Amino acid sequence: EVKLVESGGGLVQPGRSLKLSCAASGFSFNDYWMGWVRQAPGKGLEWIGEINQDSSTINYTPSLKDKFTISRDNAQNTLYLQMSKLGSEDTAIYYCAMGAAGYWGQGVMVTVSS
Amino acid sequence: DIQMTQSPSSLPASLGDRVTITCRASQDIGNYLRWFQQKPGKSPRLMIYGATNLAAGVPSRFSGSRSGSDYSLTINSLESEDMAIYYCLQHNEYPYTFGAGTKLELK
Numbered sequence: 001e002v003k004l005v006e007s008g009g010g011l012v013q014p015g016r017s018l019k020l021s022c023a024a025s026g027f028s029f030n031d032y033w034m035g036w037v038r039q040a041p042g043k044g045l046e047w048i049g050e051i052n053q054d055s056s057t058i059n060y061t062p063s064l065k066d067k068f069t070i071s072r073d074n075a076q077n078t079l080y081l082q083m084s085k086l087g088s089e090d091t092a093i094y095y096c097a098m099g100a101a102g103y104w105g106q107g108v109m110v111t112v113s114s
Numbered sequence: 115d116i117q118m119t120q121s122p123s124s125l126p127a128s129l130g131d132r133v134t135i136t137c138r139a140s141q142d143i144g145n146y147l148r149w150f151q152q153k154p155g156k157s158p159r160l161m162i163y164g165a166t167n168l169a170a171g172v173p174s175r176f177s178g179s180r181s182g183s184d185y186s187l188t189i190n191s192l193e194s195e196d197m198a199i200y201y202c203l204q205h206n207e208y209p210y211t212f213g214a215g216t217k218l219e220l221k
Binding site: 037044049050061104 | 150152157159160163169208211212
């Protein structure tokens with residue numbers, strides 16, 4: 001069974017950084033593109049970006065490219081999202097997703113507030 | 115960026131109805147179109163991939179179709195468990211883009 005479990009969320013002050021993790025199991029992690037999607041409270045879905053199997057290709061939504069970095073550790077079956085210069089507009093549930101969003105994690109809440 | 119114009123934004127319907135939700139792509143996306151269902155407090159669930167293919171475990175009352183740049187999700191004989199928000203996603207070109215969502219609710 002495919003399982004994606006996000007962690008690392010919480011309350012963070014504006015301007016600070018935060019790193020999310022996504023632990024994957026139940027499939028061959030290093031065979032799949034992996035990505036992140038977010039959803040602000042009461043809003044729709046926003047695709048953040050995705051990374052290929054060997055980390056040689058990473059694509060981002062242009063508006064987030066300068067503040068978010070996606071990476072992965074295939075030995076640990078883990079996907080990461082490094083977020084910097086956070087603002088209130090980044091308050092959202094962050095979902096880890098596999099293979100163009102075929103499978104999703106349960107999501108982790110990030111709240112940016114002083 | 116490719117814009118996905120989804121309609122309607124809200125769809126009141128009755129149990130047993132047949133309903134259709136549509137996404138129009140601003141550029142050619144081939145069949146790289148997925149539909150997702152999201153219930154309150156839950157993660158989205160893949161329903162349709164490749165514009166017309168039913169994902170594993172999805173009831174056969176769901177179907178996807180394409181007419182030119184218009185992509186549709188149809189639910190035949192609506193059941194109470196189908197009440198949710200539905201989103202389309204194009205994954206033909208970066209950045210991937212979602213439709214704004216359609217809230218399906220009981221009339």
